[in-house]
Amino acid sequence: MKPSNPPEIAVVLVNLGTPDAPTEAAVRRYLKQFLSDPRVIEIPQFIWQIILNLFVLRSRPKRVAHAYASVWDGDSPLRKITLAQVDLLQQRFDQQQLHCKVSVHAAMTYGKPALTDVLSALTAKKVEQIVMLPAYPQFSGSTTGAVFDVVAKWGLKQRNLPSISFVKDYFAHPQYIQALAESVKRFQAQHGKPEKLLLSFHGIPEPYEQKGDPYARRCRCTAAHLAQVLGLERHEWECSFQSRFGKQEWVKPYTDVTLTEWGKQGIKSVQVLSPAFSADCLETLEELAVENRQTFQSNGGGDYHYIPALNVDAAHIDLFESLALPHVQAWQQNLQGWY
Ligand SMILES: C=CC1=C(C)c2cc3[nH]c(cc4nc(cc5[nH]c(cc1n2)c(C)c5CCC(=O)O)C(CCC(=O)O)=C4C)c(C)c3C=C
Numbered sequence: 538m539k540p541s542n543p544p545e546i547a548v549v550l551v552n553l554g555t556p557d558a559p560t561e562a563a564v565r566r567y568l569k570q571f572l573s574d575p576r577v578i579e580i581p582q583f584i585w586q587i588i589l590n591l592f593v594l595r596s597r598p599k600r601v602a603h604a605y606a607s608v609w610d611g612d613s614p615l616r617k618i619t620l621a622q623v624d625l626l627q628q629r630f631d632q633q634q635l636h637c638k639v640s641v642h643a644a645m646t647y648g649k650p651a652l653t654d655v656l657s658a659l660t661a662k663k664v665e666q667i668v669m670l671p672a673y674p675q676f677s678g679s680t681t682g683a684v685f686d687v688v689a690k691w692g693l694k695q696r697n698l699p700s701i702s703f704v705k706d707y708f709a710h711p712q713y714i715q716a717l718a719e720s721v722k723r724f725q726a727q728h729g730k731p732e733k734l735l736l737s738f739h740g741i742p743e744p745y746e747q748k749g750d751p752y753a754r755r756c757r758c759t760a761a762h763l764a765q766v767l768g769l770e771r772h773e774w775e776c777s778f779q780s781r782f783g784k785q786e787w788v789k790p791y792t793d794v795t796l797t798e799w800g801k802q803g804i805k806s807v808q809v810l811s812p813a814f815s816a817d818c819l820e821t822l823e824e825l826a827v828e829n830r831q832t833f834q835s836n837g838g839g840d841y842h843y844i845p846a847l848n849v850d851a852a853h854i855d856l857f858e859s860l861a862l863p864h865v866q867a868w869q870q871n872l873q874g875w876y
């Protein structure tokens with residue numbers, strides 16, 4: 538028997554997550570959830586939970602809440618931009634000649650809108666085809682892997698499961714590289730070409746890479762593709778890693794160390810792009826745009842500019858559409874007998 542309504546396909550754009558408010562209490566709640574994920578912190582949980590609760594969650598939330606307050610724009614930039622991306626992607630699917638209804642949703646691995654709530658709401662609406670689009674250009678177990686985990690854990694509690702497909706990542710997708718290149722060219726048309734372009738990616742602990750996480754290799758690959766499309770000589774750009782957390786070694790070179798060295802060398806102008814972030818957030822608007830400027834300039838460096846993330850650029854939404862559309866079309870084929 539056919540269902541009375543035509544089937545609906547859902548696309549879920551997932552990002553990391555962010556606190557509900559720029560307050561110490563909200564940041565503590567968010568960090569507790571985020572940093573309790575064994576995908577993020579690979580220390581045995583019984584030891585880590587003691588360190589987390591006795592030390593990290595006592596000292597870090599106050600400082601980090603202050604940083605969030607400095608970038609808060611009525612809401613967390615990460616959530617605001619993700620919601621805007623979803624609206625634009627919905628408009629794209631509304632314009633497609635498809636037989637099924639396609640609905641686009643925002644979700645976060647930690648915080649709100651919670652991915653588990655989005656999945657439950659979709660199944661309550663009898664949506665049986667879901668395309669997961671984690672907005673991480675470079676796969677890492679600590680980010681995209683964590684999205685898989687949330688979906689799998691949610692699935693453990695469901696008697697009737699939807700069909701779910703995943704976009705793994707898009708670190709060398711020509712539309713992604715082209716969108717980054719165009720954003721750099723647009724920025725440089727206004728601000729001129731710098732002596733150095735720094736491609737600064739969020740880091741991961743070095744042992745994660747040694748154990749097989751492909752993230753840092755994919756970042757280096759994105760950087761090399763982008764430099765090639767921009768026609769840069771090797772001395773004109775560098776790839777580095779930022780946002781270290783904890784005491785262990787992270788993948789290198791470090792962004793702050795690179796900027797310190799460049800400052801000391803008297804580099805006159807630097808532009809920084811952060812291709813791992815699909816939306817501007819604390820790590821770009823505060824750490825890159827403010828903290829690292831200070832690091833570079835206090836060490837003798839000159840002009841410093843942060844180039845915004847792809848955010849709601851039309852080329853970025855085009856890319857999301859290209860990534861999700863083949864999955865939507867495949868589901869539509871499967872559903873053909875239903876309408
Ligand atoms: C071991 C800790 C961490 C790993 C591994 C890690 C990987 C990782 N994170 C992102 C993207 C984002 N991270 C953000 C914030 C953030 N990241 C960590 C720690 C690790 N990240 C912390 C503790 C925080 C919170 C802020 C702080 O306390 O310093 C954000 C921003 C969220 C926001 O609200 O704006 C993003 C986005 C990637 C891509 C990644 C590895 C691939």
Ligand SMILES: [Fe+2]
Nearest residue numbers: 553739780820
């Ligand atoms: Fe992070």
Ligand SMILES: [Fe+2]
Nearest residue numbers: 780819820824
């Ligand atoms: Fe940071």
